Amino acid sequence: MAKTKKQPRPKAATPKGFRDYFGSEVTQRTQMLQQIAHVYHQYGFDALESSAVETVEALGKFLPDVDRPNEGVFAWQEFDEKDNGDWMALRYDLTAPLARVYAQHRNDLPTPYRRYAMGPVWRNEKPGPGRYRQFYQCDADTVGTASMAADAEICAMLSDTLETVGIPRGDYLVRVNNRKVLNGVLENVMSMALRPEEGPPSYWDNASENEANILRTIDKFDKVGEDGVRELLGKGRLDSSGAFIEGVGLEDYQIEPVIGFLTSKGPTSEETLANLDLTVGSSEIGFEGIRELRQIVDLLEAQGYGPDRIVIDPSVVRGLGYYTGPVYEAELTFEIFDEKGRKRQFGSVAGGGRYDDLVKRFTGQEVPATGVSIGVDRLLAALREKGRIQAHEAGPVVVTVMDRDRMADYQAMVAELRNAGIRAEVYLGNPKNFGNQLKYADKRNSPIAVIEGGSEKEAGVIQIKDLILGAKIAESATLEEWKERPSQFEVPRGDLVAKVREILDGRG
Structure with missing residues (x-):
């Protein structure tokens, strides 16, 4: 029995002349x-x-x-x-x-x-x-x-x-x-x-065709300039490659x-x-x-x-x-x-x-x-x-997941943020590695990450991490400056929306 020929996989490539917008x-x-x-x-x-x-x-x-x-x-x-x-x-x-x-x-x-x-x-x-x-x-x-x-x-x-x-x-x-x-x-x-x-010149036998030729020639005005158009309306000109381009054939008094x-x-x-x-x-x-x-x-x-x-x-x-x-x-x-x-x-x-x-x-x-x-x-x-719009826009606030069994608590947080008009999402990947959650937030260009582990839940507080400030401090600040300008705050759970709003307003 002959083997079924395996279908080739389609090539994951944008068709020629098209692009994707993100x-x-x-x-x-x-x-x-x-x-x-x-x-x-x-x-x-x-x-x-x-x-x-x-x-x-x-x-x-x-x-x-x-x-x-x-x-x-x-x-x-x-x-x-x-x-x-x-x-x-x-x-x-x-x-x-x-x-x-x-x-x-x-x-x-x-x-x-x-x-x-x-x-x-x-x-x-x-x-x-x-x-x-x-x-x-x-x-x-x-x-x-x-x-x-x-x-x-x-x-x-x-x-x-x-x-x-x-x-x-x-x-x-x-x-x-x-x-x-x-x-x-x-x-x-x-x-x-x-x-x-004298009768009409031979090049004017087809007036509509010559009118189209003149239109095409003057359409090149921004590329070849006045002298180039003058030559193309007349006998012709040599282009940059050295090839001769036949002109329309007008006389000088018609070109003027x-x-x-x-x-x-x-x-x-x-x-x-x-x-x-x-x-x-x-x-x-x-x-x-x-x-x-x-x-x-x-x-x-x-x-x-x-x-x-x-x-x-x-x-x-x-x-x-x-x-x-x-x-x-x-x-x-x-x-x-x-x-x-x-x-x-x-x-x-x-x-x-x-x-x-x-x-x-x-x-x-x-x-x-x-x-x-x-x-x-x-x-x-x-x-x-002109710098009127930025190449990258701010992403959503990311509520991290410290305990997958408490997903309802995290969803409640994003609901509060969204109801206040703040773009937000819960991390829906594998929460096992917390570092990966922060990497995800960075890739999303997120301004803030919200953290609530078991100890924070018991104490009625949350951690709010200012990711934009943290990135700037990591780039240029000394250790002393880092201590003076913390990028992570502990606030009461009830202050979630107010603190996030404060940070976002401070970032414009």
Whole structure:
């Protein structure tokens, strides 16, 4: 009789591109999301929790990070009893599901509809350092109004949110641009190319393709700078490896309006807008974008949001291929050290804009919408850099077990502590080795251990061990200092909660 083949044990490893989150990380994220939700709620936005799974058809071709439809998502096909298979996918952001929700329930929702959503999204992309296939987003959107007041409100709310979670004024800027201004620049460039006496240049045979090439090129502005974009818009450039990258093929006189657009930021919003006027030629769509930016500035200044918090900045180009009007990006301006020890700015933690075409896919009618998405993990990393949250949070008070037959007594102690709002637990491992109980408390980052043996029980007292102070004394104090600053106290059993509270309050 043949032996049954032994099944190999599964490998205990996180799937590539994913990670696990433990206690303090989850707690910190939850607390930060609660702070953000409070701001959103104050602004009148309602919570929405939509399905994590959508049909691929509903997700559409709007994933901004990739060129081909449905690339970059986790998708599978489901078959019914007639073998008709629908393709399903995990959501890649929180905006595409909102478009479906609004189209499906629009008759029951108020217009405009203001909602916020928080949760994980999934992207089937190549993972890298700090780039995971599952991450959290935190969105707020207004659907159903074309008013620039909605865009100004999103910018103001983003500013308030950053300050609420612990990014002080001066350490961030919300930068605003407008896709319509860029459209005006592109119209200006096209009009320069279309000379009746010569006919259009061959590289302009496919205007939409060349517009996409220009968008991709200016999207590299923050990486290659003005000179690099100028070369890529023209004949091309050599990259750092020495390879030649083919350019878009524009003439110098066509490149100038694009560079002028990217570098038009002046010392004031008014000067920036005046500079933009020069880049759009006679394009009406370009002038419309400039008028919208001016409206946003006026609305924000009326609420007290000046250029120390929110600025017009045409160098914000990421996502311009996706949005239809104003775009915004929250950038943290303080410096950090990268993995090679070099100073650099922390960078963007949030972005968004106006996307008036997304709901139209479902309804056939244009429905204006605007919103912002905060990168939760990046914002948490920024708060840690600023020292606003600690890498480790305090664990629970641990009630040790000196006599397993008196478990009810120990459970009564933790019940008293919990009823007083103090996080606490009884040690539930093998109580035979008391040292292991203290090691457990250290691993849990516990601030206090409570001890009650048989003699303490008879005397009506307990021992309270201040583990944080004890660790500090063990690190640096001499024996005399140890005697002067004991880290263990004997108190009456009835003073358990009061003494624990006193120690915790003293530790902040």
